Amino acid sequence: MSEEGRLRGTAVDSVWPEELKLPELLKSETVRSMHAAIGHEWDPLQRSACQTAAGRALWKNVIHDPVAEVLAGESFLRSLYEKMRKDQLSNAPEVSGVILAVRTLWFDSRIESAINSFEGGRAQVVLLGAGMDARAYRLSCLKECNVFEVDFPDLLQTKAALIQEAIRSAEHQQIAMTAKSLIRVAADIRDGNWLEKLQRSGFVPGRNTVWVLEGILYYLPHIIAMQVLQSIAANCALTPTVLLADFMNKSSISLSHSTFQFYSDWPDHLLPTLGFSNVKLSQIGDPDAHFGLLHDPQNLFNKLRNLPRSLQTHPEDGTPCRRLYLVEASGFPNQATAQEIKV
Numbered sequence: 616m617s618e619e620g621r622l623r624g625t626a627v628d629s630v631w632p633e634e635l636k637l638p639e640l641l642k643s644e645t646v647r648s649m650h651a652a653i654g655h656e657w658d659p660l661q662r663s664a665c666q667t668a669a670g671r672a673l674w675k676n677v678i679h680d681p682v683a684e685v686l687a688g689e690s691f692l693r694s695l696y697e698k699m700r701k702d703q704l705s706n707a708p709e710v711s712g713v714i715l716a717v718r719t720l721w722f723d724s725r726i727e728s729a730i731n732s733f734e735g736g737r738a739q740v741v742l743l744g745a746g747m748d749a750r751a752y753r754l755s756c757l758k759e760c761n762v763f764e765v766d767f768p769d770l771l772q773t774k775a776a777l778i779q780e781a782i783r784s785a786e787h788q789q790i791a792m793t794a795k796s797l798i799r800v801a802a803d804i805r806d807g808n809w810l811e812k813l814q815r816s817g818f819v820p821g822r823n824t825v826w827v828l829e830g831i832l833y834y835l836p837h838i839i840a841m842q843v844l845q846s847i848a849a850n851c852a853l854t855p856t857v858l859l860a861d862f863m864n865k866s867s868i869s870l871s872h873s874t875f876q877f878y879s880d881w882p883d884h885l886l887p888t889l890g891f892s893n894v895k896l897s898q899i900g901d902p903d904a905h906f907g908l909l910h911d912p913q914n915l916f917n918k919l920r921n922l923p924r925s926l927q928t929h930p931e932d933g934t935p936c937r938r939l940y941l942v943e944a945s946g947f948p949n950q951a952t953a954q955e956i957k958v
Contacts, residue, residue: 635696640784641689649773650688659874660834661770664746665691667830670715671749673699677906678719679753681790685781686747686774708911714939717899720906721941722829722859727756729825729857729943735759738823740794741813743804743843744831747774750794757794760825763818765809768801775799804831805839810846820853828860833868833875840877848890851946858891858944866927866935880924882942891944904941 640646653665669691672683684692698711730736737759742748745764751757764771782790800816802809814820826847832840850856862882868875879885883896897904900916909916919938922929926936 635693637689637692638684638784640685640781641692643780646685646688646777646780649777650690653688653773654690657770661767662691663830663834664766664770666695667715668747668749669695670712671719674712674716674719677716677908680749682749682752682778682781683747685777686749708914709909709916713908714899714916717904717906717908718829718861718939718941721897721904722827723750723754724903725859725943726750726754726825726827729859729945730756730760732857733823733855738825739763739818740825740827741765741818742827742829744828744834745799746770746830748829749778751797752778752790752792752794755793759795761796761798761817762794763798763800763813763816765800765802765804765813767803771799771801804843805835807842820850823855824850825857825859826850828858830861832860833863833877835877837877844886844889848886848946851890852948854948856946858886858942858946860942860944862940862942864924864927864936864938864940867937867939869935870937879940882940886942886944891946894942894944897941899939899941 641650650665653662665687668680668683669687671678671680672687672692673695675683695712701707702710726740730738730740736756739762740750740757740760741763742750743765745766748764751762751764778790798816800809800813800818802812828843832843835843844858847856847858860882862879863875863877864880865878868878883894886894898916898920900909900914900920911917918929919936922936924938928934929936
């Protein structure tokens with residue numbers, strides 16, 4: 616049974632431990648010093664990688680990530696834990712971090728499905744803006760895949776060092792890479808040479824590829840985000856290609872105009888114009904983006920799903936309709952050629 620299928624039938628235990636128990640590894644001087652540097656030297660975009668890792672660590676009843684705690688660090692773990700406890704004690708309709716948990720599980724399931732669609736399960740998997748992602752250490756479906764992680768040089772260096780500390784730790788002796796290979800590519804995707812650096816690192820444009828853009832597009836300026844999508848779409852002309860990405864709508868970026876920039880209210884309309892086909896869009900709470908984590912019918916995500924996507928404000932209370940779209944798209948050489956002729 617696939618991970619998605621297993622989780623659909625699993626009732627999530629809503630009782631969280633009263634105290635946060637941190638692994639001894641987080642108390643080591645080496646790990647503490649690395650996370651101190653993260654807190655003082657990294658910008659908000661880079662630090663968001665640790666927030667994501669904290670979510671994966673604290674939703675461990677549905678996400679198995681053996682290095683999430685050490686990648687997150689104590690401060691991010693404590694911050695999210697306190698929010699989760701507060702939500703539980705107040706019987707909130709959704710618990711903090713649930714959107715991150717659902718997003719992680721959706722990407723996990725779609726990565727597995729995309730890889731299984733290729734002969735022998737062999738593919739290149741590119742994680743753009745990889746952050747503290749540890750899928751190369753936890754997804755068995757990557758066993759025949761070459762994984763490329765693209766992100767800032769200092770982030771990748773710190774991540775590699777933290778994982779090595781975890782591997783050396785007595786608490787984490789079972790950590791092992793599940794991917795066939797892992798190559799870290801130091802590049803800022805806001806620069807125009809990230810694809811060149813990726814190819815110099817061993818990426819082959821003519822091989823089956825799964826592109827994973829989780830939690831990254833909306834941090835980019837519009838022109839840069841479009842250039843990234845166009846670069847990936849161009850790969851469709853060379854080989855079967857799968858794109859997995861999440862998109863914020865316009866109302867969502869109002870959460871922080873200084874942080875979020877790119878949005879698309881209709882990514883399922885946008886991507887076909889770039890050369891992608893078979894575009895499937897889901898929202899948090901949809902049958903394939905639920906995973907048994909959203910029990911309360913009054914939760915925010917169910918309310919939004921029942922409203923037309925064209926609405927930017929809720930008709931009942933005037934609050935913004937902030938949506939996160941989970942999108943899978945594919946492209947093939949003959950389809951890309953046909954799209955070029957059409958254009």
